[in-house]
Amino acid sequence: MRCLLFACLLLGSLPAFALDRFQVEGYALPNGLQLLLKPGTERGHVAIRLVVGVGLDDFDCNEKELPHLLEHLLFSGIDATGEGGLEERMQALGGDWNAFTSNADTTFVIEAPAKNQRKVLDLLLDLLTQTRFDDNAINAAKRVVEREDGGHYTRLRRFLDRQDLGHSASNQLAVELGLKCPQRAEVEGLTREQLDKVRKAWYAPNNMTLIVVGDLDKLLPAYLERAWGALEAVDPSEHRSLPDIRTSAAHERTITRGFIGNSAKLHWLVPEPMLDDQYDETFDLLKEYLEWALYRELRLNHGLSYGPWAEREVFGGVGFMSLNADLDRGDIAEAEQVLEDLKASLLKNGLDADTFNRIKQAAIAHQAWAVQGNSGMADYYWSALGDYEDGRFADPARELQGVTLEAANKAMRELLLQPGYLRIEKPLFSDDQVLWLIGGAVGVLGLVLLGWHLRRRKSVPSD
Numbered sequence: 001m002r003c004l005l006f007a008c009l010l011l012g013s014l015p016a017f018a019l020d021r022f023q024v025e026g027y028a029l030p031n032g033l034q035l036l037l038k039p040g041t042e043r044g045h046v047a048i049r050l051v052v053g054v055g056l057d058d059f060d061c062n063e064k065e066l067p068h069l070l071e072h073l074l075f076s077g078i079d080a081t082g083e084g085g086l087e088e089r090m091q092a093l094g095g096d097w098n099a100f101t102s103n104a105d106t107t108f109v110i111e112a113p114a115k116n117q118r119k120v121l122d123l124l125l126d127l128l129t130q131t132r133f134d135d136n137a138i139n140a141a142k143r144v145v146e147r148e149d150g151g152h153y154t155r156l157r158r159f160l161d162r163q164d165l166g167h168s169a170s171n172q173l174a175v176e177l178g179l180k181c182p183q184r185a186e187v188e189g190l191t192r193e194q195l196d197k198v199r200k201a202w203y204a205p206n207n208m209t210l211i212v213v214g215d216l217d218k219l220l221p222a223y224l225e226r227a228w229g230a231l232e233a234v235d236p237s238e239h240r241s242l243p244d245i246r247t248s249a250a251h252e253r254t255i256t257r258g259f260i261g262n263s264a265k266l267h268w269l270v271p272e273p274m275l276d277d278q279y280d281e282t283f284d285l286l287k288e289y290l291e292w293a294l295y296r297e298l299r300l301n302h303g304l305s306y307g308p309w310a311e312r313e314v315f316g317g318v319g320f321m322s323l324n325a326d327l328d329r330g331d332i333a334e335a336e337q338v339l340e341d342l343k344a345s346l347l348k349n350g351l352d353a354d355t356f357n358r359i360k361q362a363a364i365a366h367q368a369w370a371v372q373g374n375s376g377m378a379d380y381y382w383s384a385l386g387d388y389e390d391g392r393f394a395d396p397a398r399e400l401q402g403v404t405l406e407a408a409n410k411a412m413r414e415l416l417l418q419p420g421y422l423r424i425e426k427p428l429f430s431d432d433q434v435l436w437l438i439g440g441a442v443g444v445l446g447l448v449l450l451g452w453h454l455r456r457r458k459s460v461p462s463d
């Protein structure tokens with residue numbers, strides 16, 4: 001009741017409250033369901049995100065697709081009208097829904113007219129509690145998941161994955177270092193018992209966060225307490241710890257990508273060292289700085305690459321920074337040298353103070369328009385749930401402001417002093433090599449024909 005009173009106060013508060021996007025009052029129902037309700041600036045619409053704390057990382061390699069398959073199955077239907085009937089109900093409410101399974105969570109994403117928000121939430125609740133699936137539905141969902149993952153996993157695909165030809169350079173390095181499963185997860189062997197177990201263990205209110213942003217209904221808090229408060233909590237399941245680097249990988253490798261072509265890609269990947277504080281913002285700014293440095297050196301000064309880029313990725317429990325460039329295959333050695341020179345110069349002279357400040361201010365300015373509208377805010381809260389504390393999300397602009405040149409220099413040194421991993425992607429043959437091969441083949445064929453002709457002439461007696 002206390003939270004209900006508090007929620008009513010929240011909905012009646014000043015419009016200024018809606019404008020501070022980092023201030024979001026959240027509370028938990030007695031069954032553990034976390035609620036984040038935020039009045040938005042756009043009228044007539046609500047954005048709903050139901051975040052279920054189960055993702056691909058919670059499962060072994062051979063069971064990886066379980067949460068994803070379950071997510072699809074939950075749209076199988078809540079009564080005899082099946083999947084189509086469920087969709088028709090959402091259409092009748094004027095809403096739109098979808099769901100996504102990531103490494104960390106499974107999230108139901110809904111956009112709906114404000115006037116139907118409680119009915120839409122009712123439909124979502126029915127989907128969670130009423131959906132019954134049979135073997136036919138499981139097989140149908142398996143085909144869909146397979147198609148999403150790039151079609152049936154054929155013997156050839158599996159062979160190529162083992163030969164490291166089927167992964168991107170960073171994924172492939174993650175496999176080499178034991179951070180990622182070597183082969184694509186398969187759905188075929190997954191059983192109904194396994195799916196039921198996942199649903200029971202993880203689809204519980206104490207493992208969910210419901211985010212509603214927009215033109216909030218005054219009756220929403222009371223409705224949520226009554227309808228969603230009836231869900232039963234379960235004993236929480238532990239998330240497994242994320243894999244760390246377990247094996248070593250070659251410093252340098254060439255990966256064959258495709259058959260014929262003159263293009264190539266260069267990647268230098270390196271694990272991000274652990275820093276004391278604010279390391280995420282520090283590496284974000286460093287990434288921007290390095291991308292600009294690559295652009296200046298590889299594109300503007302040397303004309304070797306059209307769109308070089310820096311990237312941050314996480315595999316298992318390890319964050320990676322990578323410096324990447326699209327190239328002509330004839331320019332690989334030169335580009336490697338430019339990259340080495342760039343790293344050496346940064347280590348010797350440090351980051352340029354003016355450039356660093358310009359990039360930092362641009363990143364801060366970007367925050368003013370980075371998140372727009374109810375849906376943008378709901379997505380932002382979803383992505384930043386880990387940064388929510390005492391009714392506030394951390395303000396990225398303030399955190400970026402706190403990153404000093406000294407801290408960025410320290411991070412840069414720890415990053416670039418590592419040898420890292422160099423990966424070159426290129427097709428098996430260049431265009432020229434193919435021309436030479438064809439020329440050679442034609443030549444050999446010509447010689448064979450000539451030889452055959454001469455021998456025939458010798459063996460035919462003249463008159």
Ligand SMILES: [Zn+2]
Pocket residue numbers: 068072145148
């Ligand atoms: Zn899917």
